[in-house]
Amino acid sequence: MDAYVANALQAGTIMPAARTNQEDVESRPLSNFADGERIYMDGERAGQIYRVEYGAVRICRILANGRRQILAFHFGGNWFGLQAEDLRRSSAEAVGATGIKCVNIQETPGMWQGLLPVILDSFSSAQEHQLVIGRHSAIERVAAFLLEMSDRSGALCKYDLFMPRVDIADYLGLTIETVSRSLTKLKSRGVIKLNGTRGIEILNQEMLENLCM
Amino acid sequence: MDAYVANALQAGTIMPAARTNQEDVESRPLSNFADGERIYMDGERAGQIYRVEYGAVRICRILANGRRQILAFHFGGNWFGLQAEDLRRSSAEAVGATGIKCVNIQETPGMWQGLLPVILDSFSSAQEHQLVIGRHSAIERVAAFLLEMSDRSGALCKYDLFMPRVDIADYLGLTIETVSRSLTKLKSRGVIKLNGTRGIEILNQEMLENLCM
DNA sequence: CGTGCCGTTGACAGGCGTCAAGTACAGTGG
DNA sequence: CCACTGTACTTGACGCCTGTCAACGGCACG
Structure with a gap:
């Protein structure tokens, strides 16, 4: 509260x-x-x-x-x-x-x-999201998304996504291909680990946060 | 109400x-x-x-x-x-x-x-804006912006913008150059008329609305 | 008339969308 | 247990839109 x-x-x-x-x-x-x-x-x-x-x-x-x-x-x-x-x-x-x-x-x-x-909270989330889709690059949006989902899973660094890529894309104002490429990029930089298609493990939270500024 | x-x-x-x-x-x-x-x-x-x-x-x-x-x-x-x-x-x-x-x-x-x-209204506007910056091209965003400002000026087709280009750009998630180019494009298509730097006149409301889908 | 700010226009490059092919995996039926 | 199928995801090639950098024009103000 x-x-x-x-x-x-x-x-x-x-x-x-x-x-x-x-x-x-x-x-x-x-x-x-x-x-x-x-x-x-x-x-x-x-x-x-x-x-x-x-x-x-x-x-x-x-x-x-x-x-x-x-x-x-x-x-x-x-x-x-x-x-x-x-x-x-x-x-x-x-x-x-x-x-x-x-x-x-x-x-x-x-x-x-x-x-x-409740409505104040929804409003606050909507504003936060405006910032993400308005002024962030693809990889930054995905980073912000992964952190948001982590927070909402109880601040776990290892969690599962509920939604398919197309939902992530439509949430972030991107295409599924770009989401996929961004995840791959984050993986190859050692920032995250992907467990199957839905499993996310954050290896370097600080780097993720830096991407969101 | x-x-x-x-x-x-x-x-x-x-x-x-x-x-x-x-x-x-x-x-x-x-x-x-x-x-x-x-x-x-x-x-x-x-x-x-x-x-x-x-x-x-x-x-x-x-x-x-x-x-x-x-x-x-x-x-x-x-x-x-x-x-x-x-x-x-x-x-x-x-x-x-x-x-x-x-x-x-x-x-x-x-x-x-x-x-x-009041807060429900703000929330509704924020969601509307999420749609615009998430899934619209530059010219569509500018079109949506012009219609929004028209509505909020009492649905006038001829009105003045309160804000400079940089504010429009930062509202729409664009650069001032892109905003400027989009306005020029709308003008040359005969959709709007620009009176000085702040004056807007909507010549073809339907075309503007079609741009917003 | 000079100065500074704001806006427009042009050239260019890069990021992301589009299209297409390939891969992984779950579910189904043999 | 394995082949088949469909869906979801990844990866690659390419082109366009929009950001970046730069020059120019208009207007207000001193």
Whole structure:
């Protein structure tokens, strides 16, 4: 929990009551999704928010000419699907076998306030990502990605990626070939080790971090 | 006001009381900033949020190697500066002569709930921008930028840009030369007309929109 | 009228996308 | 257990887009 919002909580500007409602989520039924299955789709009416229980979710938008941009990945414990607009402007899809719980936001009073930290966090991630895709070269983007995934796997230096190369590419605004070449380059420089196609081992964290500046 | 949040308001999940507090802002003193002056800076302690009264503000991050990314522009009426973290991770600077009102968020109970639509809006803009810088060519980015600025100038087809080329470039993840060449290309295709260095006139909105897909 | 800043235009090189071929691996069926 | 097949990934060749460097033009200001 972020200090800034925590302070507001202490100061009483966010009612602690808001938190208790979030615990209702635990009792909700778990929905299971197969790899690639849609949780919601661009154009649909928005009314629910979701929490990943296991597996992963990608949020993506597809342009008329077929180009795809993955806006975010969400892993266990992450909330997603909160938005101001009436209609979905992106799709959410399972990455591998995934479990989700969902909440109808209209029927859950007090939910809003508790979700402020959630949306602030999403916003912060989106800004971070803007920086990566706006001002980084291919190898720097891949380096940033590997560090992000490491962090979100509990700061492990050895972990498995949930997603195929094409998802990494569409997240980073690159092609799969460029992602592949960048990984190979990092491997041959001794920065990382690849275990099979999804396994990542960070051998030199400092070099990776230097690439992200 | 977005329908989604408006519904929540009607349903009583957001207390109408939250709105009234926002009107306190009107009585706050107006701070004036000259072109380029900092409103807050990367690394500073965050505790206030801001509203642009006139002029414009850019939110930017600078990397160690000097590369800069502008994350967002804010114009009259826009709020900015809301974040979860304790410390600023970006800087806010005036673009041209600018007037700002600010609110200390800790001292203004009820402010949080009223700001949820604000942060949702910022989030939505950030995602939109991710798409533009992730999956669009130079000319498509410039086209999207011109349409965005048009919309935010009240959907006028003839308007003035607040910012110099370098700000456009750093917003779009391009160089000033590429921005300049893209504008020239749009001009020579008869899509836009340039009035002096800041004046924009959209001659063929449809062609611009097609470029953004 | 000189000076400095901002923007435009041109030449050139390099990074990344595109197209294509080759490799690894999991799943299926014999 | 092994061949077959399809998918995902890697690697290579090539061309284009955009970054870099440089010169030039326009405009505001002193």
